[in-house]
Amino acid sequence: VPVFDEVVISLKKMNQVIDIDDLGGVMRCEAGCVLETLDERLKEHGLMMPIDLGAKGSCHIGGNVSTAAGGLRYMRYGSMHGNVLGLKAVLPSGEVLDVQNTLRKDNTGYDMKQLFIGAEGTLGIVTEVGLQLATLPKSVQTIFLGAPDWPALCNIFRRARSDLGEILSAAEMIDGEALDLILDIMKERSPVEKRCPYYMLIETNGSNAEADQAKLMEFLAAAEEAGIVADGTIAESGAQAKHIWSMREGCAIAPTSAGHVRWYDISMPSVNMKEMIDLAREAVSVAGFADKAKIIGFGHFGDGNLHINVVTIPEFDAAVVEAVDRFVYGFSRDRGYSVSAEHGIGLQKRGYLTYTKSEATVAHMRKIKDLFDPNGIMNPYKMFAP
Amino acid sequence: VPVFDEVVISLKKMNQVIDIDDLGGVMRCEAGCVLETLDERLKEHGLMMPIDLGAKGSCHIGGNVSTAAGGLRYMRYGSMHGNVLGLKAVLPSGEVLDVQNTLRKDNTGYDMKQLFIGAEGTLGIVTEVGLQLATLPKSVQTIFLGAPDWPALCNIFRRARSDLGEILSAAEMIDGEALDLILDIMKERSPVEKRCPYYMLIETNGSNAEADQAKLMEFLAAAEEAGIVADGTIAESGAQAKHIWSMREGCAIAPTSAGHVRWYDISMPSVNMKEMIDLAREAVSVAGFADKAKIIGFGHFGDGNLHINVVTIPEFDAAVVEAVDRFVYGFSRDRGYSVSAEHGIGLQKRGYLTYTKSEATVAHMRKIKDLFDPNGIMNPYKMFAP
Numbered sequence: 169v170p171v172f173d174e175v176v177i178s179l180k181k182m183n184q185v186i187d188i189d190d191l192g193g194v195m196r197c198e199a200g201c202v203l204e205t206l207d208e209r210l211k212e213h214g215l216m217m218p219i220d221l222g223a224k225g226s227c228h229i230g231g232n233v234s235t236a237a238g239g240l241r242y243m244r245y246g247s248m249h250g251n252v253l254g255l256k257a258v259l260p261s262g263e264v265l266d267v268q269n270t271l272r273k274d275n276t277g278y279d280m281k282q283l284f285i286g287a288e289g290t291l292g293i294v295t296e297v298g299l300q301l302a303t304l305p306k307s308v309q310t311i312f313l314g315a316p317d318w319p320a321l322c323n324i325f326r327r328a329r330s331d332l333g334e335i336l337s338a339a340e341m342i343d344g345e346a347l348d349l350i351l352d353i354m355k356e357r358s359p360v361e362k363r364c365p366y367y368m369l370i371e372t373n374g375s376n377a378e379a380d381q382a383k384l385m386e387f388l389a390a391a392e393e394a395g396i397v398a399d400g401t402i403a404e405s406g407a408q409a410k411h412i413w414s415m416r417e418g419c420a421i422a423p424t425s426a427g428h429v430r431w432y433d434i435s436m437p438s439v440n441m442k443e444m445i446d447l448a449r450e451a452v453s454v455a456g457f458a459d460k461a462k463i464i465g466f467g468h469f470g471d472g473n474l475h476i477n478v479v480t481i482p483e484f485d486a487a488v489v490e491a492v493d494r495f496v497y498g499f500s501r502d503r504g505y506s507v508s509a510e511h512g513i514g515l516q517k518r519g520y521l522t523y524t525k526s527e528a529t530v531a532h533m534r535k536i537k538d539l540f541d542p543n544g545i546m547n548p549y550k551m552f553a554p
Numbered sequence: 555v556p557v558f559d560e561v562v563i564s565l566k567k568m569n570q571v572i573d574i575d576d577l578g579g580v581m582r583c584e585a586g587c588v589l590e591t592l593d594e595r596l597k598e599h600g601l602m603m604p605i606d607l608g609a610k611g612s613c614h615i616g617g618n619v620s621t622a623a624g625g626l627r628y629m630r631y632g633s634m635h636g637n638v639l640g641l642k643a644v645l646p647s648g649e650v651l652d653v654q655n656t657l658r659k660d661n662t663g664y665d666m667k668q669l670f671i672g673a674e675g676t677l678g679i680v681t682e683v684g685l686q687l688a689t690l691p692k693s694v695q696t697i698f699l700g701a702p703d704w705p706a707l708c709n710i711f712r713r714a715r716s717d718l719g720e721i722l723s724a725a726e727m728i729d730g731e732a733l734d735l736i737l738d739i740m741k742e743r744s745p746v747e748k749r750c751p752y753y754m755l756i757e758t759n760g761s762n763a764e765a766d767q768a769k770l771m772e773f774l775a776a777a778e779e780a781g782i783v784a785d786g787t788i789a790e791s792g793a794q795a796k797h798i799w800s801m802r803e804g805c806a807i808a809p810t811s812a813g814h815v816r817w818y819d820i821s822m823p824s825v826n827m828k829e830m831i832d833l834a835r836e837a838v839s840v841a842g843f844a845d846k847a848k849i850i851g852f853g854h855f856g857d858g859n860l861h862i863n864v865v866t867i868p869e870f871d872a873a874v875v876e877a878v879d880r881f882v883y884g885f886s887r888d889r890g891y892s893v894s895a896e897h898g899i900g901l902q903k904r905g906y907l908t909y910t911k912s913e914a915t916v917a918h919m920r921k922i923k924d925l926f927d928p929n930g931i932m933n934p935y936k937m938f939a940p
Contacts, residue, residue, distance in 0.1 A: 271891070
C-alpha cells in the first residue's frame with residue numbers, strides 16, 4: 169500500500185502456472201497468480217494449496233509469500249517457511265536472485281529464499297514461487313461447539329488434537345460476547361441453541377468420510393461425557409458448514425459495517441487468550457470508552473494466534489485506538505508475545521517492532537536490509553523508519 | 555568434524571529442557587539435548603519430536619537445527635524450517651542473537667532464525683531451540699510391498715497418498731538389487747517372499763488403530779486389484795515392524811561392514827529415481843569397476859530424496875569414487891537436482907555447491923557469511939573455501 173511517494177508495481181499480468189508435478193505434489197508459478205485460481209486449477213490433480221485465506225479471491229501468491237501469510241489451514245499444513253520450496257526475486261540492483269526450485273529438500277548453503285518470505289517486499293520483489301502442495305481431502309467435516317467455561321474450551325482442543333489427530337485442520341475460537349455482537353450486526357442465528365461463554369469451530373480434512381464421521385462422533389460423545397461441551401452441532405450439508413464458517417468470517421468482516429475497526433493480531437499461548445480479551449475489555453472500560461467501543465475476541469486457537477477487533481461506534485476515535493494500542497501492545501511486550509502473528513509490520517506497527525524483537529536483533533535485520541537494498545528503495549517507510 | 559586447525563566446542567553439557575507447553579505443543583530446550591532423550595521425555599505429554607533419525611541416540615538438537623536435518627518423519631511433519639519456532643545463537647563477535655520463542659506465528663521483521671537453520675555452524679553457534687512438536691500417534695502401522703516394475707511403484711505411492719492421506723508418515727523405496735545385496739551382507743530374509751525389482755516401505759501414524767487398519771486393508775486390496783503390488787506384508791507385531799525397518803536402515807548401515815562406502819544424498823523428482831540408479835550402475839560398469847563396486851539405491855520416495863551408497867569392495871578406491879562423483883554430481887547439475895538433500899555441504903561437497911546454486915546466489919551467501927563472521931572463524935573450510 170503506497171502512503172507517500174512510492175511507485176506501485178503490479179504483477180497481476182505475471183499469472184502463469186509454470187508446471188505442476190502431481191506425483192511429487194509440487195508446483196511452480198508466477199507471483200501474480202491469484203490464490204483461489206491456483207486452488208481451482210489444482211483440484212483436477214487431486215491437490216490443493218497449503219494456504220487458505222479470506223482474501224483468496226483477490227490476493228496474489230507472491231504477496232502471500234512476501235507477507236508469510238498464515239490463514240485457516242495453517243495448523244494442519246504449516247507455514248510458508250515450510251511450504252515454499254523456491255523462488256525468484258528481483259533485487260533493487262536489478263539482479264535476479266534465482267533460488268527457484270521444486271525440490272522438497274535442498275541443504276546446500278544458506279536458505280536464501282527464507283529471507284524473502286515475510287520480508288514485505290523490503291528486500292526485493294518476488295516474481296516466481298515453487299510450492300509444496302497438499303493432497304485434496306476427500307472428506308471435510310465442520311462442527312461448532314459451545315464450552316461452559318475457558319478451561320473446558322482448552323480441554324476441547326486438547327481432546328480434539330488427541331482424538332482427531334491427523335484429520336484436525338482448524339480449531340477456531342470465538343468469545344461469547346463477540347458472537348453476541350456479530351450475530352446482532354449480521355442479523356443471523358447462532359449455529360447452537362445455548363448461549364455459551366466460548367465457542368470453538370472445528371474442521372477436519374480426511375481421506376474417508378465414514379471413518380472421519382465415526383471419529384467425530386466418538387470425540388463428541390467423550391467430550392460431552394467429560395462435561396466440556398455445553399452445546400454443539402455437526403454440519404450435515406455444505407450450506408450448514410458455510411453458515412458455521414460465516415460466524416468465524418463474520419468476526420473479521422461484520423464489524424466494519426457497524427463502525428470503525430482497529431485490528432490486532434497477537435501470537436501468544438492459546439491458554440492465555442481469555443486473559444488478554446478480558447483485560448482488553450477492562451482497559452477500554454477503565455479509559456471510559458465502554459459506551460463507544462466494543463471488543464471482538466476470536467482467533468486461530470490451534471495456532472496460538474489471537475485476533476482482537478475493536479469496533480469504535482459509530483466512527484474513528486483516536487483516543488480509543490491509543491488506549492487499546494497501549495494496552496494490547498504493552499501487554500504483549502511484557503509477556504513476550506508477538507505484536508504481529510500473520511499481518512506483518514508495515515507502517516502501522518513499525519514503532520512496535522522492538523516490542524517483539526530485541527534492539528540487537530533489529531540491528532541485525534537492518535544490516536540485512538542494507539546488504540540487499542543499500543539505497544532503501546524497496547517498500548520504503550515500511551518495517552523500519554528510513 | 556575438525557579437519558585442520560579448528561577448535562571443537564562441545565555443547566553436551568547444555569542439555570536441559572527449559573519448558574514444555576503441552577496445550578500449545580511447543581518446547582524450549584538447550585542445544586546439547588540428545589534427540590532420543592527429548593522424544594522419550596515428550597511421551598508423557600502425548601507429544602513427540604517432529605524429526606526422527608537413525609542417529610537419534612547420539613545427535614544433539616542444536617546439530618539437527620544447524621544441519622536442517624530431514625530424516626524419517628519429514629514427509630509427514632515437515633522441515634526444520636517449518637518446525638523451529640525460535641533459537642538463540644552465539645555470534646562470532648560474542649554477541650548473542652536471541653530470537654528464541656515458542657510462538658507458532660511471528661511475522662515481525664526478517665525471520666533471522668532461518669539463516670541459522672542449515673548454516674552448518676558457519677554463522678554462529680546455536681545454543682537454544684524452540685520447537686513445534688507433533689502429537690504422539692496412538693497407532694503406528696508398517697507395511698512392506700514389492701512392485702512388479704517402476705511405474706507400479708510410482709502408482710503405489712500415488713494411491714497411498716490418496717487413500718491413506720493424513721496417516722501416511724513414511725514412503726521409503728529400496729531398489730531390488732540393493733535389497734539382494736544388503737540381505738546378503740546382513741544374512742537376513744526379505745520381509746516378502748517374491749523377489750521384486752522395487753520395494754516400498756509404508757508407515758502410517760494415526761489416532762485410531764482400528765480405523766487405520768481398515769484403511770490399510772482397503773488400500774492394499776485396491777492396489778492388488780490394480781496389479782501394482784506383486785507381494786506385500788503388514789507387520790503384525792513390533793518385532794515384525796522392526797524387521798521391516800531394519801531393511802531400510804540396513805541400506806545405510808550394512809554396507810560399511812562389506813567395504814568402503816561413498817554416500818550420495820540427492821534431492822530430485824521421485825519419478826526419476828530409477829533412471830538415476832540405472833545410470834549410476836552403468837557409469838560404474840563402463841568405467842570398468844563392475845567387479846569392485848556395488849550400488850545401493852534407496853531413499854525417501856515421499857520426499858524426493860534419493861540416497862545412493864557406493865560400496866567399494868573390499869577397500870577405498872579413489873578412482874571409483876571419482877568416477878561415481880563425476881557421474882552423480884554431473885547428472886544432478888545437468889538436471890537441476892540438488893547435490894545435498896539433507897546432509898549439507900561440509901568439506902566434501904564444497905566444490906559442488908555451484909552445481910546446485912548459481913554463482914550469483916553463492917555470492918549473496920558469501921555476503922551473509924561476511925556480515926555475521928567477517929573473520930571467517932566459524933566452522934572454517936566448510937561450505938565455502940576460506
